[in-house]
Amino acid sequence: MRILSFLWRRITALVSTVVLLLLVFALFIGWRVLGPAQQDNEERVAAKRDYLEAIASAKPVPGPNIVLVLYDDMGYGDIGAGSQGNLLTTPHIDALAANGVTLSDFHSPAPVCTPSRAGIMTGRLAPRAGLPNVVFPSGSFTEAWFKVLLGSDTPLRLPAEEITLPEVLKAAGYATGMVGKWHMGDVSPSLPNDFGFDSYFGARYSNDMKPFALYRNNEVEVEAPVDQERLTEYYTREATTFIEENANAPFFLYYAHNFPHDPLHVRPERLGQSPAGLYGDVIEELDDSIGEIVDTLERAGQLDNTLVVITSDNGPWFLGDAGDQRGNKGTTFEGGMRVPFIAHWPQAIAPGRVETAMAMGTDLLPTVLELLNLPGPQDRVLDGRSILPVLRAGGPSPHEFLYYYDSSTLFAVRDQRFKYRGPAGVKYGTDSTPVSGSIPQKEWLFDLDNDPREAYDTIVHHPEAGKRLRRAFEAKQKDMEDNLRGWR
């Protein structure tokens, strides 16, 4: 009996201790999840308003129409003309390339969706633009978990003070429309219509996130679960309708398809057509969609006067071809960040050129500013540079350096020839180990001209380049530490 009573006391003590610990843990979780949320910088929001109003009141002369096509997870090698074994055919994209310019050394601003898009839309690297990580649907378990790990105020939407491409173009008198995937926050004030789009039709995040519905502006139009076999049909119809309705005005269409991001779907008539399997079917249906957009521009008499840009937000994921490069989506090796880039604009771009000048998605906003002869904002730093001269007439990159970020960490910096990777871990694990950890590595210098696969560290042979790039790397880290958001 004494033993039983002894045990009973211990059991009750243990249970009460566990309950107490759980309670403390629940309080911590609750505080992290429900604590103060991300706040916008009202002073900068006002400065942005002033900047956009100044543009609008200067009544700038509009430039060409702009159609920016952004694919999701399309690889460097996924475009027909350069694909392996002719497994894919993309005649419409190839025709744009043949009649336009291809940049063979173009990079996404980040190796994953959200930060890449934040970089493209703002002309600023994602940590600078305040949105360095992939975001998940509001109220989802993953989002809550992010808050627990990173704090309740971790950025889950593009901050309202950021200046975006559509806002600039809208201020400059463009009709602005978006079709497709936003993925920079699914709550106000960070929805597409909050950031300068007159009209929006599409998904708020990736097609593997739930609930996957399609919105027209801020209302659900196609309820979840969307029949993704019809996604390209929906998007193409919206894109062509937008062009038809705005053919008499200068317009900006941001066509951000959810594919070829997993899961893959295609309309039944396309299924089984590509020798590259379902992935190829999807790419080929996307190419059909480009064909319809080009036809629509032609019918409207606007093709010659429209700058069409086609690119991707990062390298391929599980399927898809990164080209002859190291790694896939998620890494700052070239396979994760070097992406296709084609620009077509008959009135200003001489056809059939391939330009090797390095560039990045952050360059699009500065390029548009130059195109419309608009001033940049004076109260904040842009990381991109205009590549308009490169597009028009070739020549060197406007960048001395490009910076490769994943999340808020700078992994590499490059110039036109070399890529410096700072000392950092590189993942290693075997197919059968449940997880891969990072194994620390020394700094590496890749000679991309002679070693595009990033196989050999040649820092000993190029001490000057190593020093120059290490200095740029460290200066960038310090600069971002001192003034992350680049406020002036």
Add this chain to the structure above:
Amino acid sequence: MRILSFLWRRITALVSTVVLLLLVFALFIGWRVLGPAQQDNEERVAAKRDYLEAIASAKPVPGPNIVLVLYDDMGYGDIGAGSQGNLLTTPHIDALAANGVTLSDFHSPAPVCTPSRAGIMTGRLAPRAGLPNVVFPSGSFTEAWFKVLLGSDTPLRLPAEEITLPEVLKAAGYATGMVGKWHMGDVSPSLPNDFGFDSYFGARYSNDMKPFALYRNNEVEVEAPVDQERLTEYYTREATTFIEENANAPFFLYYAHNFPHDPLHVRPERLGQSPAGLYGDVIEELDDSIGEIVDTLERAGQLDNTLVVITSDNGPWFLGDAGDQRGNKGTTFEGGMRVPFIAHWPQAIAPGRVETAMAMGTDLLPTVLELLNLPGPQDRVLDGRSILPVLRAGGPSPHEFLYYYDSSTLFAVRDQRFKYRGPAGVKYGTDSTPVSGSIPQKEWLFDLDNDPREAYDTIVHHPEAGKRLRRAFEAKQKDMEDNLRGWR
């Protein structure tokens, strides 16, 4: 006071519970670490003895001398003739290729060291040969941890009942010598001299494992830590001395270098010579070593009568060039398992050929059996097939299928054109996430002829191939489940 006494009772209860749990855990750990160790199969050891004695008493006619050079983590693209941008020069290996045969579709038996070596030495896939995982130094924390995870009897050395290449050759009258990395156990009865080598000089495991000493037979000759700048010098001297001392007898030299496995070291005179950096310096010093071996064979009048084979145990790790293929060391994608293979034997191999027949490291032992006209063991299955006809005169692969294992898991099976990957997880994580987990994927069929980068699943277009390979995949799994070790 009552509250204090209440708290005190609970605290003592908690402490005693924690102590109790720790005790149970310690007992579990102790049992896992100190429990019954790996046992050899005595009946099979006897059968092996009978087999080797039968060979010896049949007094077979010896074939050519054999020099098997096995590099550690050398990539498919690391050999000069095929390297990118001429960053590497390997004139001696290139000369062997020019005067011999290259197999362009040769695979290691596994994507990591130990199981690959077990496959090469036994002609059996590593799970069959009883050593599917990488092994660590006896008494190390990692080894203890393996035992905790996998049980005290998990295989940490090549089982004594396995029949190895040197044992067969020794029985056939060859002088057998090994120089370099063993990595199939560092305790008896699984040391090199236990497995048929008359003489052994080298390391028992990888050059990043501690203590890293060099053994002559079973005694330490160069104490840890070995000056790895001199490793190639030590190994080359041993290899050439072995050839000189055995030039009048048929001999087998297994030259298994520890490089280019990390950490990399090179003799001071080679440092800074290769434009591919330290990795290139190491590869080029290895090539020097091949040059000295060839010279020694030539001086001894044995070059024409020696089959020299050069290959690698798996794809490259953090640096090194996997060629234009997906992935690196650790994965069953081609970048992890397709390796260089060159065979040189002037008396029997017509020069300057490249053969595309698929083959694997497990084929070496059966090839030697055919070369010496020896019977295979009857009491056990071999997975390899002789590729002697391919080496001599080209032609098709002797395999209908090749199986790609990592650890004890079958990940893929291929025929000459297609590679079927069973439903399994593929790692995904970003550079900045601390670990990468496996994301489940459906079965995939790659058309290696048209898609060597394994970018596109084309199973819908090749249903027959898909069915045939899925059937082979499942049959292999069942076969291994029913009789893993292939005893008859």
